[in-house]
Amino acid sequence: MKRLVCFTVGLPVLFFLACGGSGDDSGGAGNGDGDAGDGDAGDGDAGDGDGDGDTGDGDAGDGDGDTGDGDAGDGDGPLPGCVIDLDCDPPVLPTTGDFGQDCVNRINQFRVGCHCLEPLIRWTEAEACATENAVQDAASGVPHGSWHETACEDDTGPYSSAYYGWATNECPDYGSAESVLGNCLKQMYWEGSEWADELGRAPTQDDYESCSGSCYSRNGHFIAMTKESHTHVACGITESGEIWSVQNFR
Numbered sequence: 658m659k660r661l662v663c664f665t666v667g668l669p670v671l672f673f674l675a676c677g678g679s680g681d682d683s684g685g686a687g688n689g690d691g692d693a694g695d696g697d698a699g700d701g702d703a704g705d706g707d708g709d710g711d712t713g714d715g716d717a718g719d720g721d722g723d724t725g726d727g728d729a730g731d732g733d734g735p736l737p738g739c740v741i742d743l744d745c746d747p748p749v750l751p752t753t754g755d756f757g758q759d760c761v762n763r764i765n766q767f768r769v770g771c772h773c774l775e776p777l778i779r780w781t782e783a784e785a786c787a788t789e790n791a792v793q794d795a796a797s798g799v800p801h802g803s804w805h806e807t808a809c810e811d812d813t814g815p816y817s818s819a820y821y822g823w824a825t826n827e828c829p830d831y832g833s834a835e836s837v838l839g840n841c842l843k844q845m846y847w848e849g850s851e852w853a854d855e856l857g858r859a860p861t862q863d864d865y866e867s868c869s870g871s872c873y874s875r876n877g878h879f880i881a882m883t884k885e886s887h888t889h890v891a892c893g894i895t896e897s898g899e900i901w902s903v904q905n906f907r
Contacts, residue, residue: 739773741859743850747771749839756834757784760892760904763838764882767846772883780889780907783820787893787903790825795901800827804903822891822905824881831900841902845878852876881906 747766752759758779765776786809793803803809809821828841852860852875860868865880873880881887887906894902 741773742771743853743859744847745771746843749835756894756902757781757892759834759838760842760894760902761890763842764890764892764904767842768883771846772849774883774885775888777890777906778888780822780891780905783822783889783891783905783907784893786816786820787891787905788895789816789893790821790903790905791827791893791895791901794827794829794903795895795899800829801825804905820891820905822889822907823887824877824884824906826878826881826904826906828902828904829899831902833900834894834902837894837900837902842882842904846882848876848879849883852879 745767747770750759750762750766753762761777761779768774769776790801790803790809794800797803804821804825805818809816809818811817826845828837831837831841849860852864856864860876860879862885865884868876868880881904884906889907891905892902893905894900
């Protein structure tokens with residue numbers, strides 16, 4: 658089993674969380690990044706998720722960049738006739754050969770099929786930024802080291818603040834893209850089941866708004882994936898060496 662090490666660092670508008678695992682590839686459950694094993698076997702580690710202060714949601718630049726592909730859902734709550742399943746384990750869909758699309762598809766398996774919300778739209782304009790986030794974080798070994806601070810700071814170029822979004826999750830040091838899709842994103846969603854055990858009921862969107870500090874450290878990945886007001890996601894991934902993947906939500 659992997660040993661998990663977690664910490665939070667509070668900034669004026671951000672809570673940066675990191676939970677790292679080390680050891681073999683047997684895959685311990687939990688939130689992980691940092692010096693984790695590659696997470697190929699078992700369920701791996703969930704990665705790392707940041708949002709702003711108390712809600713995991715907030716302002717990112719002017720937010721007026723590009724609208725992404727397709728139309729956002731109407732945000733009117735759970736889809737009719739759908740039952741929320743916080744423990745669901747859908748099989749990974751066949752690859753399209755495009756990680757950005759595969760990542761969006763996988764997140765939407767949980768968001769739509771398991772959590773009964775409208776699907777997130779692929780935020781193609783922001784994928785270069787998410788990819789640069791992953792590359793720089795892999796090089797530094799610091800999860801989210803480049804979110805806001807480096808890759809997306811130039812408002813005049815493709816890495817402008819309009820593209821880093823309102824919340825971010827990260828799968829660090831995984832052995833393959835397949836393990837990111839199959840294990841990391843699943844573990845992020847399964848945080849909702851652990852939260853429900855704590856609450857004695859399923860968490861609601863109102864719970865998201867009041868979740869801060871240690872609550873957000875434990876449940877931030879799940880919140881980013883299932884926050885009803887989020888409409889887009891951009892996925893980036895390193896292409897060589899250690900596999901790191903960043904998912905930026907808006």
